[in-house]
């Protein structure tokens with residue numbers, strides 16, 4: 056049962072009941088049509104109310120059905136809306152909480168709409184790379200006007216119901232019980248004829264051509280690689296330039312085209328991947344959680360400060376511990392300056408500024424943090440330092456406190472072993488800048504308690520991060536994969552490419568930043584430090600020494616005014632460096648490699664497929680729970696192009712056989728050992744399957 060039918064006196068009430076958000080899947084659509092038919096056939100019924108059970112009126116078409124036969128099976132949403140609009144008795148939509156996409160389109164097909172205050176009203180299809188495909192682009196402008204409809208449809212941003220009260224979208228805002236209000240409204244309009252239909256209204260906008268042209272220009276400039284926003288403008292334009300039925304047909308054609316685009320498939324993948332990442336099979340919903348009301352952070356450096364800000368932003372008090380007064384003051388000063396900058400940009404009010412700064416206090420005494428519900432360690436990346444901190448935490452922290460480490464490469468199980476309470480220890484790997492980046496890798500140790508994991512996942516949501524669970528391994532999901540990407544970038548320099556060519560090729564593919572610009576931004580010395588440690592432990596791993604030579608020249612990146620590129624004072628723009636390029640060319644000669652012309656395609660394939668192969672290995676080892684988790688890590692932490700859906704999804708769309716074939720080709724070149732397909736990749740390719 057996906058919609059319930061009840062008769063209340065002379066009003067029939069159809070209640071959508073398809074948890075979690077009353078998505079309009081095939082069964083729900085069928086139930087709506089049968090409910091409306093039943094109500095029409097019942098002479099005692101004078102009006103029909105459609106509402107939603109649970110947490111939404113409706114979140115729209117069932118996205119899981121897209122590209123499946125069910126999406127097009129009758130009754131389609133078009134048919135449902137037709138049945139509703141042509142019903143011989145008034146149909147009233149009673150909206151609360153959420154009316155989005157097809158849900159709002161259904162409401163627009165009703166003769167009347169009443170709503171509770173605070174309901175989120177949106178046509179968010181553009182965020183999934185499509186446009187409203189069930190009349191939304193034709194009906195919304197008829198009730199809220201051309202300009203507002205265009206803004207809502209192109210941005211997909213929700214608007215609160217009370218803000219739309221002055222438009223023709225709502226006939227009444229109901230205070231108090233929505234069902235009571237809707238029933239009363241239905242009785243009031245039961246006898247009114249003719250039944251009002253949104254389709255019969257006209258979009259009144261005298262100088263619409265100029266406005267539409269302006270919109271096309273602005274949207275084109277902002278849409279990047281996504282085709283949907285401009286198509287949204289074209290569809291909305293049809294609401295003024297075409298007759299209603301022609302506009303509907305035009306909208307449908309654009310919708311069907313967009314559903315098939317790789318960009319839309321990638322966005323839909325990302326939507327579900329984000330939600331899937333929150334689910335841990337052996338830690339089901341309802342797992343007991345610990346109460347987190349206060350936080351402590353150890354270390355007020357680059358990461359500690361940013362981590363503390365996340366909690367203050369969520370209204371949770373934070374104490375930061377440092378060993379030296381000077382370091383503490385410096386850290387707190389940086390936090391204050393960051394907030395001041397946000398305030399200067401007009402993104403933070405004075406009140407909020409004071410509130411947030413006031414929530415972060417400093418200390419040099421462990422006694423002051425002993426009662427914190429969670430402590431996050433962000434001290435130097437050195438096992439000795441981590442050991443002394445965790446032994447101390449074990450000694451002082453109250454029983455039940457969660458002990459988290461922000462380590463980016465060290466063994467969380469070993470860290471847990473420094474305590475007598477390994478079940479309380481977990482990794483929380485934030486990304487720099489920690490107050491900005493969405494990704495939080497949550498590292499589950501061998502002994503991490505399920506309640507600790509569930510609590511940390513919930514906390515990540517509270518501080519608006521995308522939490523992705525990783526098992527323990529060197530570099531966890533993201534950095535372990537990026538190591539392979541960086542190795543290929545280095546080899547490409549030795550074989551004939553220069554930093555600018557590599558960066559440009561990868562940026563053209565869609566990455567926010569190529570590896571060398573990224574290195575200059577983050578600091579090349581960080582990787583240098585890690586390589587010195589890591590490659591002593593793993594002498595069998597080959598890598599290009601160009602990055603080491605660069606650091607030996609003192610070129611750490613933007614912070615030293617020079618890195619892979621030259622920089623001018625006060626300017627972050629990278630200028631190709633003759634000195635560095637000469638160093639690279641000389642290095643090729645020194646190691647006896649004849650430089651050759653390398654195509655952009657080879658650059659992109661070698662960097663991206665290196666990620667894919669390591670991702671497959673990570674998946675097989677169970678470090679990541681699912682391929683889509685790996686995609687989330689790359690989309691939210693590494694600037695992987697959203698319109699390509701993440702490395703694993705991208706590999707699926709290229710075809711895993713093609714990926715393996717390209718790898719076999721590169722295996723014949725230098726360092727061919729890096730191109731041995733991971734067993735899982737080889738197996739899936741052979742079986743014609745995909746990761747996702």
Ligand code: 3HC
Nearest residue numbers: 075076078114115116117118119156157179187188189330
């Ligand atoms: N179809 C199928 N499942 C949906 C869905 C939809 N339209 N919208 C949400 N869900 C599912 C989610 O996958 C999630 O499932 P899970 O619990 O199994 O992981 C669950 O509903 C809850 O979602 P959220 O975690 O996002 O819950 P929130 O309360 O934070 O948000 C929401 C609710 C605002 C409805 C949000 O889910 C959302 O923005 N959904 C997408 C809405 C949308 O894009 N609608 C347009 C669909 S396309 C369309 O209608 C085409 C039409 O024009 C023809």
Ligand code: NAI
Nearest residue numbers: 354355356357358359377378382433434435436462463487
């Ligand atoms: P940082 O050097 O900027 O800050 C470390 C801070 O810890 C310093 O202020 C130092 O005074 C303090 N400190 C050192 N030992 C201490 C102790 N025993 N007690 C209290 N305070 C102590 O380092 P950063 O970059 O903030 O890194 C911290 C941790 O975060 C490391 O484990 C690092 O690997 C990890 N990390 C760093 C990222 C980055 O981009 N910088 C990204 C993700 C994780």
